[in-house]
């Protein structure tokens with residue numbers, strides 16, 4: 426096994442990775458910015474190195490500082506967590522050329538999946554259903570109109586190098602398509618440095634369903650079930666759950682098997698997620714995330730498997746410790762992401778000192794957080810301050826437990842999304858699981874309720 430792993434991240438995920446390392450008997454190196462000198466990830470690691478000023482570009486995104494820290498401490502691997510450098514193919518490649526193991530998929534895979542239209546084409550070639558659309562990028566107006574005619578309106582214009590929903594535009598008529606084409610191109614150029622765009626049939630009410638995958642470097646890939654992540658606001662997930670209760674057993678099996686086959690065909694290794702849009706009894710590949718995700722604990726609760734320990738083991742080159750038959754699915758899990766944001770002010774970040782902090786506990790409750798009483802939430806980074814994950818025998822029990830857990834949670838000194846979560850958990854459409862990715866568009870929050 427690795428002797429020493431450097432964790433190129435901060436916050437709860439740095440702690441989460443460190444916990445896995447400790448259980449595996451692997452030494453840990455934390456890197457931190459000036460703002461994070463009092464952070465728990467720096468305190469709990471065997472060694473901690475300050476790598477630069479508070480802006481991420483000068484610390485958590487700085488290749489040279491991180492590589493120097495790995496060199497100085499003699500780390501033999503780097504775990505990137507999520508965000509920051511997790512899906513940076515160039516950084517992954519540099520790590521490997523410096524003889525530092527990269528705990529993630531190959532740089533080639535990261536780079537291929539980073540191009541959304543290329544990823545889509547590769548998946549289609551490997552038998553994964555994709556949303557009907559243009560074959561690759563569309564160039565001129567004529568080609569766009571022709572493609573849209575075949576696809577059928579409404580069509581969605583997407584940036585080839587995009588992802589995460591940025592720069593998408595719906596066109597309901599040919600006129601709207603022409604009008605939006607130039608705007609979409611300009612946006613794609615500004616946001617991603619690549620004006621290429623492609624067209625897809627616009628699905629009006631899809632659910633976001635993603636399959637958790639893990640593969641080793643010997644060609645084995647298994648799935649750990651799916652998560653429903655439809656409860657999002659501006660492409661930021663708020664609530665995730667597993668299983669997705671909207672799937673029939675037949676459809677669920679088909680999605681799992683398709684995702685595993687697609688990942689195997691591209692020689693995928695490490696942890697990863699295949700995202701699908703699901704409408705009725707149809708499902709379509711959307712994108713593949715080549716990292717461990719924020720919401721992985723939901724899957725850990727229903728499978729009782731430690732995804733990070735497994736990811737580290739396969740990163741070292743070990744074969745998967747488990748085969749598909751070993752994976753059993755138990756009950757239902759839900760995660761609420763608690764952010765230091767003010768829902769009454771358009772979810773504006775609310776940094777500052779946490780004057781009182783009490784976390785829930787008890788049966789079936791897991792909390793992943795890096796915050797403590799007196800902690801100063803920095804304006805420099807993501808505003809997520811805790812993930813509350815509740816497990817139950819049934820969805821209803823998990824929801825009831827989450828209500829109870831949110832009730833126990835006390836966070837003073839900053840605004841949080843706790844009350845917003847409480848309101849969603851009371852919503853009849855949420856309770857009946859009758860929702861799509863548009864749920865929060867129609868959700869009216871009454872703080873006084």
Ligand code: MV4
Pocket residue numbers: 556581588589590591625626627628629631632633654655657660702711712862863
């Ligand atoms: C779509 C779609 C409807 N039809 N594609 C948003 C993120 C980006 N990766 C793809 N996204 C979507 N693609 C077609 N053809 C709707 C969305 C979408 C969405 C998807 C998942 C979760 C939340 C969403 C919120 C708005 C739009």
